[in-house]
Amino acid sequence: MKPIKFSIIKELQGKLGRAGTLETPHGVIPTPAFVTVGTKATVKALSTDDVKNTGADVVLANTYHLYLQPGDERVKKFGGLHKFMNWFGPIMTDSGGFQVFSLGAAYGKNLNKVISITDPSRLISERSMDHEAPRLATIGSDGVSFRSHLDGSLHYITPEKSVEIQHNLGADIIFAFDECTSPSETVAYQEEALDRTHRWAKKSLEYHKSKINSESQALFGIVQGGREENLRKRSAEFIGRMDFDGFGIGGSFAKEDMSTAVLWVNGVLPKDKPRHLLGIGEPEDLFMGVENGVDLFDCVAPTRRARGGTLYTEEGKINIGNAQFVEAEGPIDPRCGCSTCKDYSLGYLSHLYRSKEMLASTLGSIHNLYFITNLVKRMRQAILDDNFEKLKTDFLAKYLK
């Protein structure tokens, strides 16, 4: 018995996009769908009732964070993530690879500590900006060692260990351990990292299949390959050929590379399994992804933005700190159906943000999550109704104006 069942209901004509359903042991996810991120087994500032009311069908928690605190063994003792966090719908966990590598590898400006790959205990980065990043991540031949950001304790994660942790956490959908590279790495390094990701995918899958959990938890393999067409396609072929239940598309993208990378990959991946574009959630990127055959997305942006005071509207993002909102009696977006827009004015939200009241983060997160989750639901409906292109054109014309 497979733990999940994916069915395509309708396809976008001339494109890779499709609307479908993904049945999991904890309920059906109509796809495409936005997956709400609850890093530490909590969607920041929201109760699970709040999360449900944003329209969320599925939540993703982070393996790296939960492994360190409160520990996957403890979550298992509590009966798994669903019971622990009081979310009885579908749950996903990532592999921990993104945090261990990419936080450690430090994007952009922070590359000063990257050291030669020829050394097997290569120091990737010591990142001081993000206090939750692992310290001193080091690649060994079988896995990666790092120090906890909480207490400096030393940890070593292998593909088998990552899957074991995810078995303990007990999500409906889990991911193979992968290396998420920085786009600034050399092609040679991307290739080496990709080979490692592929070896680790095999090990993750073998370990998973050897356990009874594979009957109740689905394992997705992750396609990497950076911005290189041949690497992306090679990865999609390699990972796509394996007996995964679905696929993740990983990597950190420059905006302009994203649609080509997604097209390369989804043109190769088997059509009949779900595809998750990892860590992406801006409206324009969601349209791109859905159009090009992505079924699932997750991103911290809606909640992180909300805590910072940036709120989505159909006419673009607004900053609630702006003086014009102090006296605004209307809601964030009159077209929005979320409980924040129904009950609270921009002026009141402005007061809460200026007073640094916690409720500001709660109400802002409810709105942003509803906005993004509902936007993907509208895309799905538009595929079913044969008017995806119109929705995309109309929405982006207003949103990006």
Place this chain on the structure above:
Amino acid sequence: MKPIKFSIIKELQGKLGRAGTLETPHGVIPTPAFVTVGTKATVKALSTDDVKNTGADVVLANTYHLYLQPGDERVKKFGGLHKFMNWFGPIMTDSGGFQVFSLGAAYGKNLNKVISITDPSRLISERSMDHEAPRLATIGSDGVSFRSHLDGSLHYITPEKSVEIQHNLGADIIFAFDECTSPSETVAYQEEALDRTHRWAKKSLEYHKSKINSESQALFGIVQGGREENLRKRSAEFIGRMDFDGFGIGGSFAKEDMSTAVLWVNGVLPKDKPRHLLGIGEPEDLFMGVENGVDLFDCVAPTRRARGGTLYTEEGKINIGNAQFVEAEGPIDPRCGCSTCKDYSLGYLSHLYRSKEMLASTLGSIHNLYFITNLVKRMRQAILDDNFEKLKTDFLAKYLK
């Protein structure tokens, strides 16, 4: 037409306590009742739906805070507090006196800046501990001047101004401007302050009666007098004789003085009007107050404690930071009917508090408010059922053990 109607349903035999109803323009408050504090027009970390679900019948907002931010005129433009904060049940506002004086006057250790009372522009205190305390509060003959903790701007509050602000805020029940003294002041100062409070009560009432708002907003006079029997009784007689809609009992009490002060005052105040013991909310004090004829209580303790990780149970307060709760699979209190106890384990709460997640404050506040609000509801029911004494004895035996 009076804006409120108070009816006594049943009295405690041989005591001053009573159960009743207080009808306000925004709904009925069954009394005795605990009033939930929403300082800045928000109960910290809770949406108004959350507040409703704790069983709250009435909310109290703070005039001092709202006058400074966002400003009472702005709240009025939004249609008043009910609409502004999305709470359509009864609302009370305090007079601002407590904040202006007592935060400024600095309890306990912080008395270094108290200067002679003979100087009419006497400096009460410059308080550095509480960042929301007014700066440099100074008593003039008609009112008090202070600097805003937000921007250092200078403000002068008179009794008329306090009532005007409260008219703009639009609560169902408002309070006369008073001086809340520190118990460490001399008797001579208590007496002088009490005369001032009485003069200001008259001015507050006169101003209120001259406005149409007196038809939709009830004004409560405040009894002061510190720990002095003659002053408390004199104040209860003076204030009780005036045409207020109800009464507040103000002051900061040493625990052992509280019940005597309440008895002195409620023995004198007219029986047919509601009495509010200001700023008190510990379970043992609530029993004492109810027994001695108090109808309303408010206190920040339930929410402030929750944010700090102290949670009420029938067997006493617990600190969620304690290691024993890390693996606890049961709720905070198995007898509690709140949504936190229904949905979340102590172990999960422990994880949220240790991870410094905002949801910790939300779930803890829901529990503490439900616990305290419901405890007073049980006292009311016990009066109706003729078993108040039993409830008190049984509860306190477990709670204080």
